[in-house]
Amino acid sequence: MLRRWLPWRFLVKRAARAHGIVDPLAILARLRRFTQPSEVQEPIELLRAGIVFHARGLINTKAIQHNLDWVWPYWVERQFNPDDPSFIPRAFSFTHVNLTHRNWTAAGHPDLPLYPLVDPRGLVTPLHDGWSIDLWLLSSKGGLLLPSKLEEVSQKLVFSPNLAVKTDSSANGMKISTNVTLETSDEAPYAKINASCHCAEGGWLVVSIRPYNPEGVQFIEKIFCDEDSRRLIVNGKTPVEFDRIPEKTIFSDYDSGDVVNQLGYSDSKGVTCNVGMVTAAALFPFQKGEKGSLEIRVPLKEDLPEKTFVRTTAAYRTSPESWK
Incomplete structure (x- = not known):
């Protein structure tokens, strides 16, 4: 009326x-x-999707363009680089969106509506349209391996014993390998990242929580260490679990810049950011001549319809058989 x-x-x-x-x-x-x-x-579904798409593009315009010294996902590193074939001039663009590298891969399970994503350089987005996890290598001499900035990496699907996305990144004698799968347990399904690294002089495997995904910025307003220091709690609800305690954890808000520029800072326990651009890093040391390794888990229950997992838990526990 x-x-x-x-x-x-x-x-x-x-x-x-x-x-x-x-x-x-x-x-x-x-x-x-x-x-x-x-x-x-006009179909309302297309209008709604277009509004969401370009709303994020507006946020990308403000967040990325003025902070190109941050470590960004692969598509930004390519699309914003004038020397790259993927470069798109932005002077008259109303929004900045991923138009050139929309080729991420899901590590899924036949019986579960969950799709942890892996981008072409190994960036892992566990939750739907959520924040991401990136893995770097910091050598004891100060060298830094950042997969999103590499020209080439090796990435492939592994089908045995379960579907996995395997990514190998290497440069200047440093190497990171990740294996991303969707696993199940009695409590909830979870995204699992098995990471390994090698550097002749030793160093640290760095696990960084990033406020973006392959589509663009995704806000993180706070991250804190759990009491036992083996978990980082993102936005007060989602844990990122490690199989051992990191040597130190570092957190940064938007005003302080990207945590990549603060890896030498002292240990801290958490941070909040009213802009929603928190970055964090957990450092795991490995010795000279040794191979570093780490297992990371992110529970995915919040992405799963409430009754789905309870109803068919038994079916999920035979994960390899589900692919046959």
Whole structure:
């Protein structure tokens, strides 16, 4: 009833004219003249998806463009680099979105509607449209291996004993290997990352929590260490679990910049950020001549419909057989 009585068209036109903006109703009318008569006009699903897509693009514009000294996902490192074939000029772009490297891979399970993602450089996004986990290598001499900045890595699907995405990144005598799978337990399914690294002079395997995914920025407002220091709690609810205690953990908010520039700082226990751009790093040492290794788990229960896991837990526990 309210929709009928209020002069919506007049109000929209008046507001647009007052701000010097083209009349959106006139634009829509022009667009419809290109189409054939139909019972429906613009599908609301496409409009909704487009709004979400470009809303994130607006956030990317503010977050990425002014902070190119951060470590960003692979698509940003390529698409924002004028020397790269994937470069897209941005001067007149209203939003900045991933248009060039939309080829991430899901590590899934036939019986579960869960899809932890792995991007072309091994960045892992455990939860749907969530934040990500990146793995770096810091040598004892100060060298830093950042997979998202490498020209080439090796990545492949492994099908035995379970589906896994395996990524090998190497440069300057340093190497990181990750194996990402979706596993199950009696409590909940979880994304598992088995990581290994090697560097002749020794160093640290760095696990970094990143406020983005292959689509762009995804806010992290706070991260804290759990009491036993073997877990990082992201946004107060999602744990990132390690199989051992890190030597130190470092946290940074937006004003302090990316944690990649603070790896030499002293140990801290957490941080909050009202911008939503918290970054964190947990450092795990390995000795000269040794191979470092680490297992990381992220429970995925919050992404799963409540009754799904309870109803068919027994089926999930035979994971390899489900692929046959």
